[in-house]
Amino acid sequence: MTLFVVASFIQACCWSVTRLPQAGESVAASAVSSEPGGKGFNVAIAASRLGAQVSALLGVGEDAAADAALQLLQQHAITPVYAYRLASQSGHGAGLIAADGANMISVYLGPNQLITATHVDHAQASIQSASLVYAQFETSLAAIQHSFALARQAGRQTVLNPSPWQPIPQAVLSQTAILIVNQHEAAQLLAWSAELLAVSPEDTLIALRQAMHAFYQQWPGDLLVVTLGALGSVAMTQAGEWVVAPAWPVTAVDTLGAGDAFSAGLCVALMHGEPLAQALAHANACGACVVQTPGVLAALPDMLAVAAIQRQCGTTPLA
Template identity: 50%
Template sequence: MTASASPPPRAFVLGNFVQACCWQVARLPAPGETLQAHGFHKEAGGKGLNVAVGLQRLGARVQTLIGCGQDAAADELLALLATEGVDATHVHRLPGPSGWGAGLIGADGHNTIAVYPGANGLLTAAHAEAARSAIEAAALVYGQFETALPAVQVAFEIAHRQGVPTVLNPSPWQAPPAALRSATHTLIVNELEAAGLLDAPALLTLAVADIARAVRQRQQALAIAWPALRRLVVTLGARGALGAERGDDGGWRLVHVPAPAVDALDTVGAGDGFACGYVTAVLAGQALGTALVWGNLCGAHVAARRGVLDALPFAAQLEGLLAGPWPPPEKLTF
């Protein structure tokens, strides 16, 4: 990353907000079992909010569309966005409570999470339409499925028609409608989501090279189902990330970037950290392999720390991570 006299790129994030409450436990409980927690942490959360704040910290000018409630949690959200410098023009206070989330985090860093969407589910296509000018002026639009699907779909359609790149993290996984698939340029999925996307349940047990082969074998069907898709990124946790890029000739090239070694304390939000690093690299004009490196570094930075918002890196921290040793991209050929 180098300093530039030009203004930073603008990202529009289809956000969501949950007041996240996390308990640290020695291990995740079995069904019906009650365990005593040894730690507790509360912070503003939500996949879209995490990415909006993370991108802003890494140098993008961010606008976000979020639905929050008529409660104290929403007051805290607006104060946070103001502190971070995120444009809250399209944050809407809607009837009822804001979203809430509960997470259990084991000593090994693994977690289980439940989320009540609250006001996030009240966003509509009209809210996205009202943000048309901001979407059309963006350098990139990012969305995920903790935001109401109609708002995500309309925002992506607006961006696609304007030629603005769109990046979708379809989490929590659900089969997207055809209109959204036709307006999505990049997909970021984890292994579980990739198994649903590729209709390949065995994917979770495969080695990286075999996952790449599964992507290659399904590339034609993927191109038909997702006609605007140019990139597929599969995050693999401690194994790094796999990227597939579709060329003008319709062929796909694949690259794998191993993850940096890290002692994971809390994997909640690591995927959002990855998305922040990846999107920042894309906004900077970096190639796919480099974008995967930036994503891995930011994801590992989050996983090595407790919480999410406090763990999301700033631009100077990413500079430091890039200066250190990190695993290089590996091109995969078959």
């Protein structure tokens, strides 16, 4: 079983601050870090650590950051890697991380957006032999659309995380079998209000369930998943199965990368044929591993780390 990732590479630079600044305000940082990252890169690394066979497609720069990223993919036995040096500088991101785990991020995508359908064609054999093909929106839409089309031609399932958010083109949405969104993306996609979650979780979950059901009237996909941060995650299938998976009770220090770990965990669990409830719980545990420590790369879990979370919190997640 192989996961093919239509990936992205971003050299992630993060500053730790007491609180996020207001517009026009400067705040002092207590620490700074720089490490290889990017939504697709993180998913590929995380899935490999969770035991999956992984292959990937990505655009990088002619710089030392790209050299380090490609070496790291090699160290994780991610192969084949279809890497194209399409610009002088790789993608870069700047993040501010507050003491409560809240964050603000700006991303320069650079060569990630220069991947074309021709580049995808070189990876056709890997795409069409994969169990799942995963993509996110730090990569060019042309690459995602063509990758998904090739995958669906071969009867493979496709997974999309439309982050950073932008409206999903119909040509991509119609080829997507599994859709993973966070609560903010769900508000855009489903015309659902996430603001009341903190006030009345039960009522807003009822509204979310109705919005997800209505979305299936315009989407032929198989599975819609919404992550809800500290409230866990929910999912609905085309057949109407509804699953709520509460979050594991951990203290969040840094939420960067949690969504990528969740996506990787969900993909790996689904490839292993886990029932939906167990797959969501596993994905929640992967996200919980990441939020407990600063940074992303070192925090992306392996199966031992996931098992440790489950032992720490009990055999089932707690509300």
